[in-house]
Amino acid sequence: MTESPEAIVKKDARNRRVAGADPDKRRQILDGALHVFTARGFDAASMNDIAAAANVSKGTLYVYFEDKEHLFVALIEREREAQKRGAFEALNHDSDPVRALSNFGQCLVGMLNNEFAVSAHRVVIGVAERMPDLGRSFYENGPAQGSKLIARYLDRMVAEGKLAIDDTRLAAVQFIDLCQATLMRPRLFNAIRSAPSEEEIQRIVASAIEMFMARYGVKPTR
Amino acid sequence: MTESPEAIVKKDARNRRVAGADPDKRRQILDGALHVFTARGFDAASMNDIAAAANVSKGTLYVYFEDKEHLFVALIEREREAQKRGAFEALNHDSDPVRALSNFGQCLVGMLNNEFAVSAHRVVIGVAERMPDLGRSFYENGPAQGSKLIARYLDRMVAEGKLAIDDTRLAAVQFIDLCQATLMRPRLFNAIRSAPSEEEIQRIVASAIEMFMARYGVKPTR
DNA sequence: GTCAAATCGAACTGATTGGTTCGATTCTTT
DNA sequence: AAAGAATCGAACCAATCAGTTCGATTTGAC
Structure with missing residues (x-):
């Protein structure tokens, strides 16, 4: 067989x-x-x-x-892989962190708010109790990779003296979560039926970057 | 009730x-x-x-x-109500925002990382596509209430001149999301089996407040 | 103790589902 | 055109499950 x-x-x-x-x-x-x-x-x-x-x-x-489970796993893997590819393309390694993060944030949020992506999240989360391996694999090969990608970029920016971050791994997740503030959670719970507008995304990401830079931006010598 | x-x-x-x-x-x-x-x-x-x-x-x-669905809905409502009660108790209206937010953040994250709370989240999210009313009601009476609570507190702090926030509704969600950075997502996907330690929670919440104050704290006269 | 109602428990119903089987049909290659 | 394999489609099987039924048993008020 x-x-x-x-x-x-x-x-x-x-x-x-x-x-x-x-x-x-x-x-x-x-x-x-x-x-x-x-x-x-x-x-x-x-x-x-x-x-x-x-x-x-x-x-x-x-x-x-x-069987059904194998089909499901194959499907989730395909979607997760597509998502990962999208994320990798989104981070253009611009030397200006504000531009790079802004671009990445908008691409990421746009991707995650796609109808199928949200549904896939829901389904995987919903099944994670009974299929922990699938949940873990989805998380580690998907979201975790995204934050690793950003963390590495932040490392470079720190090395170049453009940002001041002690824990880049944490900072990366903070940034990703800030970008999704008010956008992702209600969609996961299906409390909002349609994806946010491009302008709304722009507004939230801008606010995320404002906050991120206020904390981790290098202070100009005074 | x-x-x-x-x-x-x-x-x-x-x-x-x-x-x-x-x-x-x-x-x-x-x-x-x-x-x-x-x-x-x-x-x-x-x-x-x-x-x-x-x-x-x-x-x-x-x-x-x-029937099964009514039992499920009754159960979810009970749990959601318990959670809401916990959140309301957690925010002691301290006049020092750092103390108040720190206390609230830790209580909130501790509550949300309780075994059953995480499972309940998973189940509701997983079923939200087929039962949108339940998903919406859970979100609006649970998480949304929590952020409203904080937003109102922030409003007061702004009025008292202790914080400088243009959009308190957004700031509230940003704070809540920052508090859960690196903690909640892996648990939802069941990629981490046990709740984070008290110290880990403390560390993340501290970092969240650091960031929050860097952005929204009133600058000393310069 | 009596008696009525709540609860038990165990079988039963009807519908659905994952998965299989098998002959008929459609491709594709030579 | 002929052959051989993949695919179709429709019936079929066994298991499971939500929900019901009903007589036996427990409970609690009097």
Whole structure:
């Protein structure tokens, strides 16, 4: 029953198609699963619904994915990876911390407030008690990587004398949390149905940077 | 929702007990439900398990609560109310903002990192997509009330000239989020199994206040 | 002690779900 | 065109679960 998780090789030795190895179909299934899982959560999402949403027969579903949990994990990993890529692109290593952080903050908040991203967060958090490994892996490969990225950037700025930070690891998370103040929590609880406007994001991020620089900016010699 | 401290069983006109009206039994059921719901989430929690955990027959369960969802909502409301009470007590209206905020921050973070509180958060967030009303009500009567409380306190400090804040509503949330930096998120994702130590909380809250005062503290005449 | 009501407990119902099976159909390669 | 594999689709299975039923048992007021 072991099937190669990699869908790179499309043909077998005799150049035949291989069951469950068409990357297009795999993507198609994951897209359907994304809709159903994010709309209903892990438990309430039925494999029948997913098959229908993906325009795929139930049998094929089980050719591509061992069971519901494996499908779910594969989906979450795909989304998390996409998010991580986005974050890495967002930090242009500008030598001016205000510009760099401002740019990064806005990209990050914009990404996190995307409809599916919020839903994915909800689902992973909701299932974290029963599936601690998934929760931990999602956190450590996602959010934790983002803050590490920023922490390293802050380290450089400190080395260059542009910022004065004792604990850059903490400062990074503080910055990320400040950027999401008033934006993320109500969305997680579904208390606000639509993503914040671009201007609202801009306003919150600006305030975050104001605060960050007030604390960690180097004082001009007086 | 005022219930007498001592168990006064409701009686009918002829002084008979009334079905589903014993507050002790009700509490007993909710306690069992708390364990099961927080350990498994809404969907994976079975009414059989809850009845067993509460030492109550399944029939009695349905005498006290209409169905699974009503039981869940009642439980969440009880927990949320308890949390709100805790928050209100935590803010001693000290006239020194550093002392007041420090005290409040530590109480808040301590409360939020309690095992059941974290689990409750997870469950509510996880179910918010399918039960938006519950999510919204939990948020608006819980976290939102907490930040309103702080915002009002900040308003007073501003009026007294002890702080300089343009948007106290935003500042309140910023403060709350700073207090939870590095503490709450990994716990929500279950990436850290145990609550942070008292010293760790103290360290984070201290850093939060440092930052908050750097931004909003009144500058001494320069 | 009596008696009525609350509770127990254990079986039962009806619906749903994850996962399987298998013959019919559609691709794809030669 | 022919073959062989992937896919479809629809029925099927076993387990689980919310919610009900009902006689047996406990409880508490009198």
